[in-house]
Amino acid sequence: MTALLEVRDLAVEYDSGERRVRALDGADLTVAAGETIGIVGESGSGKSTLGSAVGRLLPSTANRVTGDVWLAGERVFDLPPAGIRRLRRERLGFVFQDPIASLDPTMRVGKQLKLVLGSKGDPLSHLDRVRLANPGRVARMYPHQLSGGMAQRVALAIAMACQPRLLIADEPTAALDAQVREEVLEVVFSVAAEAGTSIVWLSHDLTAVARRCSRVAVMYGGRVVEDGPAADVLGQPAHPYTAALARSAPAMASLGDRLSPVPGRPPVLAEASHGCAFEPRCPYAEERCAKERPELHVVRTQEALCHRATELVTAS
Numbered sequence: 570m571t572a573l574l575e576v577r578d579l580a581v582e583y584d585s586g587e588r589r590v591r592a593l594d595g596a597d598l599t600v601a602a603g604e605t606i607g608i609v610g611e612s613g614s615g616k617s618t619l620g621s622a623v624g625r626l627l628p629s630t631a632n633r634v635t636g637d638v639w640l641a642g643e644r645v646f647d648l649p650p651a652g653i654r655r656l657r658r659e660r661l662g663f664v665f666q667d668p669i670a671s672l673d674p675t676m677r678v679g680k681q682l683k684l685v686l687g688s689k690g691d692p693l694s695h696l697d698r699v700r701l702a703n704p705g706r707v708a709r710m711y712p713h714q715l716s717g718g719m720a721q722r723v724a725l726a727i728a729m730a731c732q733p734r735l736l737i738a739d740e741p742t743a744a745l746d747a748q749v750r751e752e753v754l755e756v757v758f759s760v761a762a763e764a765g766t767s768i769v770w771l772s773h774d775l776t777a778v779a780r781r782c783s784r785v786a787v788m789y790g791g792r793v794v795e796d797g798p799a800a801d802v803l804g805q806p807a808h809p810y811t812a813a814l815a816r817s818a819p820a821m822a823s824l825g826d827r828l829s830p831v832p833g834r835p836p837v838l839a840e841a842s843h844g845c846a847f848e849p850r851c852p853y854a855e856e857r858c859a860k861e862r863p864e865l866h867v868v869r870t871q872e873a874l875c876h877r878a879t880e881l882v883t884a885s
């Protein structure tokens with residue numbers, strides 16, 4: 570399989586003057602063409618920063634310290650302004666939690682789609698593609714007239730208008746109620762599958778990720794600490810953090826299981842971590858975990874950044 574996206578040793582720091590936060594601390598990720606991958610982790614683990622970095626959409630307070638991002642063979646951080654605009658237009662689509670914020674409030678939906686499509690496309694067929702009933706009526710609406718689910722479908726139609734190679738979805742269903750969430754999820758994944766578009770789905774929702782994504786990458790403290798097939802990562806975790814996260818997610822638990830939150834709080838790093846960032850919360854931590862940064866271990870079908878991964882899986 571060809572890598573569509575490669576993120577290598579990416580470190581990003583936010584510097585607001587009085588405070589520095591190292592949001593990514595050497596993150597690695599590879600996504601193959603056509604693959605659907607869920608990125609999960611507690612709040613603050615760096616998911617959104619990673620997603621934004623792929624499109625070089627980091628705010629001005631963020632600095633890339635080390636590392637690289639390649640998308641469709643192009644080195645994202647080396648592209649000139651015109652090159653990154655072309656890459657975003659032709660190769661990348663984004664959908665965010667708040668779709669209204671990504672739409673122009675003063676322009677009808679149809680006109681916004683027309684602007685993205687140029688002379689070639691018919692906005693109505695793109696609204697129909699995301700299964701919006703009565704596309705003609707929706708095309709004449711302004712963003713504030715759309716419901717949450719409709720707005721997310723419009724945002725998806727715009728993001729998918731140019732058949733991107735990669736769709737980055739940053740919690741697009743988090744603000745929707747359960748039934749609409751399921752419908753929007755179905756539309757996102759089926760439209761992307763029809764177009765052969767890969768999905769990077771950033772989420773807190775382990776259940777949705779387990780059902781929809783072929784692979785899962787688990788983030789903690791700005792690194793991808795476990796990566797592998799969704800069923801294996803969530804069903805037989807190789808990293809103690811993934812195991813704790815899976816136990817904490819209500820719908821992941823089997824009937825009768827006692828639910829337990831991940832004890833302790835996630836870190837906010839000010840500098841590169843010297844050891845494993847999960848060490849203060851890890852029930853299996855030993856001395857070296859605080860001092861040595863874990864390297865990648867291949868355990869069964871998974872890759873895990875844990876000194877003890879092989880030993881713990883063998884013992885379980």
Ligand SMILES: Nc1ncnc2c1ncn2[C@@H]1O[C@H](COP(=O)(O)OP(=O)(O)OP(=O)(O)O)[C@@H](O)[C@H]1O
Pocket residue numbers: 583584585590591592610611612613614615616617618619628630837838
């Ligand atoms: N614009 C910003 N300025 C300063 N710090 C930021 C900024 N954006 C994110 N951070 C910090 O960077 C770290 C990673 O945040 P990020 O939003 O990437 O994580 P996340 O996993 O997406 O969290 P969530 O699930 O809550 O969206 C956090 O400590 C966060 O507070």
